Amino acid sequence: MVVSPAHPAKAGWTFVKPSVVPGFGLTFGYTLLYLSLIVLIPIIGLFLKAAQVPLEDIVRIATAPRTLNALRVSFGASFIAALVNIVFGLIVAWVLVRYKFPGRRLMDAVVDLPFALPTAVAGIALSTLYAPKGWIGWLVSANGPLHLGWKIAYTPTGIVIALIFIGLPFVVRTVQPVLEEFEAELEEAAATLGANRWQTISMVILPRLMPAILTGFSLAFARAVGEYGSVIFIAGNLPNVSEIAPVLIVIKLEEFDQAGAAVIAGIMLVIAFVMLFVINLIQAWARRRFGDV
Amino acid sequence: MDIRVQNVLKQFSRYPALNDVSLDIRSGELIALLGPSGSGKTTLLRLIAGLETPTAGRIFFGDDDASSKTVQQRNVGFVFQAYALFRNMTVLENISFGLKVRPRATRPPRAEIRKRAMELLDLVQLSGLHDRFPQQLSGGQRQRVALARALAIEPRVLLLDEPFGALDAQVRKELRKWLREIHDKTGHTTVFVTHDQEEALELADRLVVMSQGKIEQVGTPDEVYDRPDNPFVFNFIGESSNLPVEIDNGEVWVGGRAVGLGAGDTPKGAAQLFFRPHDVELVNEGAALAGVVAASRRVGGTRRVELEIGGDAQRIEIDLPFDHPAGDKTRIAFRPKRWRLFSTAR
Numbered sequence: 001m002v003v004s005p006a007h008p009a010k011a012g013w014t015f016v017k018p019s020v021v022p023g024f025g026l027t028f029g030y031t032l033l034y035l036s037l038i039v040l041i042p043i044i045g046l047f048l049k050a051a052q053v054p055l056e057d058i059v060r061i062a063t064a065p066r067t068l069n070a071l072r073v074s075f076g077a078s079f080i081a082a083l084v085n086i087v088f089g090l091i092v093a094w095v096l097v098r099y100k101f102p103g104r105r106l107m108d109a110v111v112d113l114p115f116a117l118p119t120a121v122a123g124i125a126l127s128t129l130y131a132p133k134g135w136i137g138w139l140v141s142a143n144g145p146l147h148l149g150w151k152i153a154y155t156p157t158g159i160v161i162a163l164i165f166i167g168l169p170f171v172v173r174t175v176q177p178v179l180e181e182f183e184a185e186l187e188e189a190a191a192t193l194g195a196n197r198w199q200t201i202s203m204v205i206l207p208r209l210m211p212a213i214l215t216g217f218s219l220a221f222a223r224a225v226g227e228y229g230s231v232i233f234i235a236g237n238l239p240n241v242s243e244i245a246p247v248l249i250v251i252k253l254e255e256f257d258q259a260g261a262a263v264i265a266g267i268m269l270v271i272a273f274v275m276l277f278v279i280n281l282i283q284a285w286a287r288r289r290f291g292d293v
Numbered sequence: 294m295d296i297r298v299q300n301v302l303k304q305f306s307r308y309p310a311l312n313d314v315s316l317d318i319r320s321g322e323l324i325a326l327l328g329p330s331g332s333g334k335t336t337l338l339r340l341i342a343g344l345e346t347p348t349a350g351r352i353f354f355g356d357d358d359a360s361s362k363t364v365q366q367r368n369v370g371f372v373f374q375a376y377a378l379f380r381n382m383t384v385l386e387n388i389s390f391g392l393k394v395r396p397r398a399t400r401p402p403r404a405e406i407r408k409r410a411m412e413l414l415d416l417v418q419l420s421g422l423h424d425r426f427p428q429q430l431s432g433g434q435r436q437r438v439a440l441a442r443a444l445a446i447e448p449r450v451l452l453l454d455e456p457f458g459a460l461d462a463q464v465r466k467e468l469r470k471w472l473r474e475i476h477d478k479t480g481h482t483t484v485f486v487t488h489d490q491e492e493a494l495e496l497a498d499r500l501v502v503m504s505q506g507k508i509e510q511v512g513t514p515d516e517v518y519d520r521p522d523n524p525f526v527f528n529f530i531g532e533s534s535n536l537p538v539e540i541d542n543g544e545v546w547v548g549g550r551a552v553g554l555g556a557g558d559t560p561k562g563a564a565q566l567f568f569r570p571h572d573v574e575l576v577n578e579g580a581a582l583a584g585v586v587a588a589s590r591r592v593g594g595t596r597r598v599e600l601e602i603g604g605d606a607q608r609i610e611i612d613l614p615f616d617h618p619a620g621d622k623t624r625i626a627f628r629p630k631r632w633r634l635f636s637t638a639r
Contacts, residue, residue: 188377189378192365207381208381
C-alpha cells in the first residue's frame, strides 16, 4: 500500500491515512478477519436462518404477546439495572479512588467478582437470598419482621437484582480510571470561586465523568440484555411476567422451533444494536462537548 | 485589602515546608514570591488562599482572621499554572461560574452575570471568543480566561501560581506586561509565585525571596538587586560572581595582596566577595583583581570571560565588550565597580 503525500487522504472516506506507524495493511486485515470469524459470520448465519421463515410467520412470532412481553422484560430490566449501576457504581468508584482505608485493595478486588463467578452460581446464590424463605426475601416478605409484603425472587424485581449484580463491574471499571486522573486543581479552582461541594460535583466533576459513565452504562446494559445464567434461577420464568427473551429463545430451541428462536434472536439483536448505536452517538457528542476524556 | 501572614508554620508529614514565616502585604500591591523549587513559595500562596491549612500561625485579611475561614468564604481569586479551566463550559460559562454558584441571596440576576462576564472578557482582550471551549484556545488565551474567571468574583486578593510557567517566552513577556496593566486598572492586591527572576524583577512592586521554607529578603526589585541581604539572594537574583577573600586593615585581600577594594565595616577575617559580572572596570595600574582567561564565550552583545584568580585557581566570571581582544591565557586586571562582602569568619 503506497501512500503518496502529494495526494493527501480525503478526510472521512479514505482508508489509508498517511502515518509514520507501519503495518496498517496487516493490522486492518487482521481486524476484519477476526471480527468476521468471531462476530459477523455467526450473526449473519442467524439472520439467514431467520430469513428462511416466511414473512407472515415472522410477524406472527414477533407480535405474539409472549414474545413482546419477554422483550419488554429483557430490555426494561436491563435498562433499569444499568441505571441503578450508574448510581451505585459511581459511588463505589468514588470511594475506591478518593479515600484511603484498610481493606481498600480487597474491596477493589471484590468489584471484579461478578466477572469471574459462573453466572449460574450467582443466580442460585441470589435466588436463595431473595426467595421468600431466604435471608433478605424473608425480611421484606409479609411474614418477615418488617411486614413489607415484598416479593423479590420470581418477579421482574429479582431479574433486575441479578442484572445489577453482573453489571456493576462495568461501571466501576470505566469510571475509576477517569476519576483517578481527575485534576485536583479543577476542584480547587471551583472552591476558590465559592462553589460548595455539591456544586463542584454536579457542575465540574460529573460532566467530566459523563463519557465514562455512558460507556459503563452501555457495557452494563449490553451485558444485561444478553444475560441468561444468573437470571433463570431468580426469575421464576413465568411467561408474560418474568420470562426474559433469552429464556424464550432457549424454550423455542427445546421445542425444535429453530426458526422461531432465530426470529426472536434477530429482533433482540436489532433492538440492542440500535440502542448501543444511539448511546455511541451520545458518547461521541459528549466527548466533543466535554473534551477528550 | 492588606494581608498579614503571622508566624506561619506548615509541615507536610514531618519536614517543614514553611518555617515560621511572617510577611506583610500592603493593599493594592503587586508582590512576587520568588525562589527555587522547594522553597515553599507555592505553599505560602496556597496557605493564603486557604487551599492548605497552616500547622501553626495565622493569616489576616485586613483585620479579619482568615485562618478560621474555608476557601469558599475567603473570596480569593486563584490562577493556576495549568489554567484549571472547566472543559465542559464555554469561556463565558467559565467566567461566570463564580457568580452562578453564589447563594440566591447574593447572586446577581442572570442578565447582570452575563454583562459582567462580557465586560471581563473585554478587559482580558478576548471579546468575541465567549462561545469557544477552553480546548479551542491557545495557552495564552486560556490563562487570560482563567484570570477573568478569578476577577469575576471581585476577590479580596488575587493569587497567581506561576501563571506564565506553561507559556512560551514570547507570550510570557506579553502577558507579563498585560498583567501589570490589569493590576494597575483594577487595583487588586496581587500575589504571584514565580521561579523566573526576570519576571519578578520586571513585574513586582516588591519581591519576597524565599529558600528552604524561609524568607531570605523582602524589598523592591532595586533593593533586592542592588543590596542583597545575604549570599543566597546575591546568587539567586541576577548574575553574580564570588570569590573567597581575606579582610584586613579595612581592605580586601586576595592571595596575600590587597586588591584595592575597601572592606567597609566587614569584620576582619575570611569573607566572600560578591559582584555582578557586568559591573566591573578593566584597569591597567594600581591594585586590582587579576586573573588569566580560562574560557570565554560570546553571549549576545557581550563576551563572558572565565578568569582563574590567584594560586588556587578560583574561577570567576566577568563580562567584556564582545570585541575585546582577550584570548586564552591573556592576563586581565579589573576592579568591580560595586561589590558586597559577606563575612564567613566566626
